[in-house]
Amino acid sequence: MDKVILVRYGEIILKGLNRPVFEEKLMSNIKKSLYGLGKADIKRSQARIYIEPQEDSFDYTEAIARLVKVFGIVSLSIARKLPSDFEDIKKRSLELAREHVASFVKKDKAGTIAFKVEAKRGDKHFPMQSPEISAELGGYLLENIPVLKVDVHHPDFIFYVEVRESSYIYCDIIPSNGGLPTGTNGKGVLLLSGGIDSPVAGWMMAKRGMELEAVHFYSYPYTSERAKDKVIELAKILSRYCYRIKLHIVPFTEIQLEINDKCPEDHLTIIIRRVMMKIAERIAVKSGALALITGESLGQVASQTLHSLAVTNAVCEMPVFRPLIGMDKNEVIDIARRIDTFETSILPYEDCCTVFVAKHPKTRPKLGEVEKYEEALQIEEMMEKAINDTETIFVTE
Amino acid sequence: MQKEIYLDNSATTRQYDDVTALMADTAANKYGNPSSLHTKGMEAEKLVSSARKQIADSLGAEPKEIYFTSGGTESNNLAVRGYLEANPRKGKHIVTTKIEHPSVMEVYRRHEEQGYRVDYIGVDEKGLIDLQELRDSLSAETSLISFIFVNNETGTIQQLDKIAALRDELSPQAVIHADAVQTYGKIRVLPGKSGIGLMSLSSHKIHGPKGVGALYVSRSVRIKPLFYGGGQEALIRSGTENVPGIAGFGLAAKMTFEKLEANYAKVGNLKKRFIEMLAGSGIDYRVNSPEDASPYVINISFANVRAEVLLHHLEQKGIFVSTGSACSSHKNTRSHVLTAMGVPAALTDGAIRFSLSGFNTQEEIEQTVDALKEIIPVIDINRRYKRRQ
Numbered sequence: 001m002d003k004v005i006l007v008r009y010g011e012i013i014l015k016g017l018n019r020p021v022f023e024e025k026l027m028s029n030i031k032k033s034l035y036g037l038g039k040a041d042i043k044r045s046q047a048r049i050y051i052e053p054q055e056d057s058f059d060y061t062e063a064i065a066r067l068v069k070v071f072g073i074v075s076l077s078i079a080r081k082l083p084s085d086f087e088d089i090k091k092r093s094l095e096l097a098r099e100h101v102a103s104f105v106k107k108d109k110a111g112t113i114a115f116k117v118e119a120k121r122g123d124k125h126f127p128m129q130s131p132e133i134s135a136e137l138g139g140y141l142l143e144n145i146p147v148l149k150v151d152v153h154h155p156d157f158i159f160y161v162e163v164r165e166s167s168y169i170y171c172d173i174i175p176s177n178g179g180l181p182t183g184t185n186g187k188g189v190l191l192l193s194g195g196i197d198s199p200v201a202g203w204m205m206a207k208r209g210m211e212l213e214a215v216h217f218y219s220y221p222y223t224s225e226r227a228k229d230k231v232i233e234l235a236k237i238l239s240r241y242c243y244r245i246k247l248h249i250v251p252f253t254e255i256q257l258e259i260n261d262k263c264p265e266d267h268l269t270i271i272i273r274r275v276m277m278k279i280a281e282r283i284a285v286k287s288g289a290l291a292l293i294t295g296e297s298l299g300q301v302a303s304q305t306l307h308s309l310a311v312t313n314a315v316c317e318m319p320v321f322r323p324l325i326g327m328d329k330n331e332v333i334d335i336a337r338r339i340d341t342f343e344t345s346i347l348p349y350e351d352c353c354t355v356f357v358a359k360h361p362k363t364r365p366k367l368g369e370v371e372k373y374e375e376a377l378q379i380e381e382m383m384e385k386a387i388n389d390t391e392t393i394f395v396t397e
Numbered sequence: 398m399q400k401e402i403y404l405d406n407s408a409t410t411r412q413y414d415d416v417t418a419l420m421a422d423t424a425a426n427k428y429g430n431p432s433s434l435h436t437k438g439m440e441a442e443k444l445v446s447s448a449r450k451q452i453a454d455s456l457g458a459e460p461k462e463i464y465f466t467s468g469g470t471e472s473n474n475l476a477v478r479g480y481l482e483a484n485p486r487k488g489k490h491i492v493t494t495k496i497e498h499p500s501v502m503e504v505y506r507r508h509e510e511q512g513y514r515v516d517y518i519g520v521d522e523k524g525l526i527d528l529q530e531l532r533d534s535l536s537a538e539t540s541l542i543s544f545i546f547v548n549n550e551t552g553t554i555q556q557l558d559k560i561a562a563l564r565d566e567l568s569p570q571a572v573i574h575a576d577a578v579q580t581y582g583k584i585r586v587l588p589g590k591s592g593i594g595l596m597s598l599s600s601h602k603i604h605g606p607k608g609v610g611a612l613y614v615s616r617s618v619r620i621k622p623l624f625y626g627g628g629q630e631a632l633i634r635s636g637t638e639n640v641p642g643i644a645g646f647g648l649a650a651k652m653t654f655e656k657l658e659a660n661y662a663k664v665g666n667l668k669k670r671f672i673e674m675l676a677g678s679g680i681d682y683r684v685n686s687p688e689d690a691s692p693y694v695i696n697i698s699f700a701n702v703r704a705e706v707l708l709h710h711l712e713q714k715g716i717f718v719s720t721g722s723a724c725s726s727h728k729n730t731r732s733h734v735l736t737a738m739g740v741p742a743a744l745t746d747g748a749i750r751f752s753l754s755g756f757n758t759q760e761e762i763e764q765t766v767d768a769l770k771e772i773i774p775v776i777d778i779n780r781r782y783k784r785r786q
Contacts (some may be wrong), residue, residue: 039652220709221705221709221710221712221713222776223709224705224709225709257775260780261780367508
């Protein structure tokens with residue numbers, strides 16, 4: 001097969017002695033993501049990964065759709081692989097350029113398409129230098145395809161040639177999400193509510209190489225069973241980016257009622273959040289995770305003011321990552337749409353936060369006061385029971 | 398397994414076993430296309446015409462006045478849109494109410510955009526159309542008077558005779574469309590004798606299959622089709638007939654009408670028992686359905702309770718009910734019907750619809766009230782204050 005997929009990765013290249021660890025992980029993640037699409041060789045050379053399909057039936061469109069979700073990849077191209085011989089390169093480039101021009105929609109008034117050739121010579125034994133290759137090949141394409149014109153400043157498309165041990169020609173660069181390969185940065189436990197924010201927060205940490213587990217607090221029959229389905233669906237969408245998510249569904253009704261009955265109304269939310277963090281941390285410790293992840297954004301709601309966050313944070317010993325802390329709702333929604341969680345997040349089922357809410361929750365709670373109110377609670381046993389009764393599901397697409 | 402108590406019969410009903418058997422036999426053996434010329438086709442055609450006769454008989458109508466559709470929503474669309482398109486010169490004025498089902502409400506909104514004037518008549522605290530407002534609205538311009546006969550959320554039965562009399566007096570040219578989806582099989586209506594020109598019916602509300610319904614169109618009313626194609630159903634509803642569904646609908650109608658009066662009396666007693674038991678339960682509630690409503694629908698608001706929370710707690714005990722109406726319960730909006738009836742917002746939030754069928758028993762009603770007595774103190778939004786007292 002001469003049609004291959006070129007995978008570029010960014011900041012991994014800057015790693016020192018650890019670089020092979022990241023590269024190996026990225027290759028293994030790529031292999032996992034391509035599962036079921038047909039046999040393909042995956043090779044690494046000179047800070048590039050080459051995917052060389054070995055079967056005619058290989059589904060390139062699906063492969064690209066999956067690969068753009070693999071963290072660590074900066075961009076991708078479907079390229080033709082050919083021997084590094086300039087006559088060959090000319091001949092095959094003309095074929096590819098003709099194909100590309102035929103599928104091109106945008107033309108100017110005169111019906112011409114502007115292009116330029118960008119050549120890179122990785123193999124310094126090759127007799128021509130990069131500018132020379134660009135000029136020669138550009139001239140050849142221009143002569144043979146009448147609708148083309150050259151514009152090096154504002155081309156409609158760029159024709160890329162890379163001369164290495166073999167040569168590669170292509171016209172498109174498909175951007176991906178960057179980041180670091182999932183699994184290269186330990187494990188974090190995401191508090192997944194079913195709203196818009198928490199899936200985005202999880203995605204952002206996964207993008208930095210973190211492996212995700214998720215915890216959902218489930219208050220049936222105060223919420224619908226559909227609320228649980230929704231969270232499973234969200235975890236499933238996230239799993240497209242990180243292969244598999246272990247989802248812990250914690251039965252929370254009893255604890256919520258206990259808090260509701262014994263604590264002042266304007267402190268309900270903050271105390272519920274503190275208990276959720278405590279439970280999540282215990283689950284995280286059991287799972288060998290080193291951090292918690294939440295979708296909190298500074299000042300978004302009463303429980304996310306700085307005062308509230310400080311009081312919530314006081315129950316945790318492990319670091320709590322809040323990747324959305326400095327973002328506006330619109331910025332979060334933009335990402336939610338891009339990663340496909342938005343439509344599911346806005347399904348209107350009651351979640352555990354909306355059932356017991358005070359009209360005017362405290363925006364500046366004081367730690368001492370909150371701790372005093374919590375003394376009325378007898379929830380240690382309840383928490384242990386909730387953790388024991390937690391349902392764990394492996395979610396994958 | 399826990400015993401199921403199904404009290405959501407306005408959403409849909411459990412199909413009669415005989416209907417299921419007939420449909421299975423039809424699908425397996427009488428699978429011909431009624432339009433085919435061979436005996437296999439004729440066999441299917443006979444099933445359809447026999448079902449048509451069963452529906453017609455139940456309404457005291459002619460078989461040719463019955464058109465099969467895919468259900469209540471299509472019947473309502475066909476009635477309103479088909480009628481208005483066929484009668485463009487009758488006037489550009491439509492009269493309806495504020496308590497309609499979305500399947501007609503949305504149709505009127507579309508017609509408003511197309512230049513029709515639509516009056517949405519208000520209702521009193523029982524959900525009955527304000528007859529003075531109706532009188533003021535009707536004119537020689539009025540083309541269509543359309544209303545929901547028995548309301549799906551409260552069971553309120555409109556005063557058809559008074560509405561028809563006002564029509565005869567003020568807008569004799571206008572046709573009456575009755576959305577009888579919650580009426581059919583519960584209250585006997587003879588549309589030909591009561592001034593109704595168009596009447597929508599649905600099969601799955603009377604223990605028949607889903608995906609089937611019918612529209613009664615009086616001989617004197619002309620409508621145009623929504624779909625064009627093979628010209629089935631006398632050109633009004635193209636598309637190969639849903640033979641198993643139609644046959645099932647016919648049988649369900651026959652079975653329901655045989656027991657109509659007996660079931661009405663039985664369900665009436667169940668409603669009475671339900672309200673009696675609630676009155677002695679210590680629960681803080683308000684019955685939103687008027688006393689003289691169809692007993693099949695009992696709408697009750699519980700104070701200081703979120704309806705969806707109550708629904709899930711009942712579900713845990715195997716009791717299935719609805720908040721408001723099943724169609725709008727996903728929209729997180731307050732019931733437009735209860736709002737139009739003047740029920741305070743705090744109470745519409747706690748409104749539950751218990752809708753009954755001939756299958757329900759007194760024991761089930763008693764168990765339901767017992768369950769309410771147990772659940773409501775637990776989910777009361779003020780429980781923490783009450784506990785401290």
